[in-house]
Amino acid sequence: MIEILDAPLPASFQDGGRPGYRHLGVPLSGALDAGWLAIANALAGNPPATVALEIRLRGPRLRATQPVTLALAGEFSARIEDVAGQSRAAGNWRSLALAENEILDCGFLKSGIGYLAVRGGFDLPAVLGSRSTYARAGFGGIEGRAIKAGDSLKVGAGAPPMLLRLPQAPRVADGPLRVIAGPQRDYFSDAAWATFLDAEFRVSREADRMGLRLDGPRLTHTRSSDIISDAVTPGAIQVPGDGRPIVLLADCQTVGGYPKIATVIAADLPRLGHALPGQTLRFVEVGLAQALAARREAAAILAECIASMVPERAGFDLDALYAANLIDGVIDAQH
């Protein structure tokens, strides 16, 4: 078991999400950065889309009531406290073995989000095929809510095939976010489109897993600011009547009634997950062929990253890594 001692900020459980139910109004959900989820899971000895804790800004403090192997993906300032009260730095991007009754304090997070994976995964019931927390309908994770002090979480058993570390931490790319012109691009003048591509936008405080509301120049509609609702998707950029764009994220509704000026390409979606209030964003238009190439490139970078993991002590053992089916699994997860 893992006991949550303190959870200063909300953290949710996320896996590969809940595809296949969007026609019933069920959001996709799932990790905002599926790549980092896969990395955390690989380090913990799990298949790539195993449910993990998705953490923003400040992670929980927890105690292992049994020996467990965990991993942190993200720039945490985590520490481990042993039973004698001695504290040591935990380190990111590596398998962490906690002895019985040791305490992990995830600490603060420099990156926007991070993941805590545990060997064997958190033992939570799958709801419509996923363990992802969905707060609005109160299902997934622990009854759809954020973790809190006193939660006791059953975890899978057994040690991973080996303890691993990632020699080089992955980087969240910068530069403009690549977008494809949206289904309602024609609701905006060429001037508004030019503004959208030229201007700098700032992530406002209205930012959660449903979406990010952006501050910046107002994008004015040439036609109505309402459409007859149609489907939306994570990455879609809606512009309501006030002209302030909203970038939708994993927990967004399945349909929406505002014109969508553009859609961030899938390869750049994880960057939106890491964006924090105050951060500036820019957009650049690309074509579908470039978006497709970017998808392939992102999958290849992730596969390389996972293949680059090395055992903590012994030399590099690629065969064992293949035997653990980590590399193949991750490539599949991109599909």
Add this chain to the structure above:
Amino acid sequence: MSPRLLALGDGALTLEFGDRIDPALNAQVIAARDALAALQLEGISDVVPAWRSLTVHFDPLRLDRELLSRHLLECAQAKAQELALAGPRSGIPGRQGPTRWRIPVVFGDEFGPDLAAVAQATGRSEAQIIEALCATDLRVFLIGFLPGFPYLGELPDWLRLPRLATPRAAVPANSLAIAGAQAAIYPWQSPGGWHLLGRTPVRLFDVDNVGRPALLAPGDSVRFTPIARAEFERLAAAVAAREIEPAAWQAQ
């Protein structure tokens, strides 16, 4: 307007049939959905029918976008299906014909706190509102906003009211509500700005029913039946105890 394809990013395509709320357009959407399902293409994760458009979420590394586009434009020509009285339903898009439902509703009092105000705003009696609503065959145009939330239409012209100026922070689950030309039932407690007329004992979304979590599907037809408080309470208890099968709400 002929059907057209719109890019919703690199992983979704929207097939749009028109720019108005119209049962005929919505029927084309459902027909296209069924035609697409029959093709059993690999690489599609979700097929989402909306008022006047169908969106396909897909993986462009597994399903060629041009190929999907051609298929969608062909599916756009599919003929709309007749409304069946009843039939087996799998909950999987395209697997079953549309179904007629009879949904019992207790009106007014604490169940429908806006009934009196709606009567006043429309210049009718509460009984006339209930009678008119329960005499209307409502089409399920789409499911969205919340899991299992059905957008039903269309209401008689005189019953179309703007949304509440101040939305409620918490609309109780199972509330029947109206706004504009639309009616809906909230499957979950949620904030909401529609006028609350009553409440149903029917469970609209059941997460434990993985094969068919949502009771209603786009293209279905719904009629409300007024029930008394005692009947509501009896049915609500039976639903909570799982003594009533979802099929019991199908029209006979």
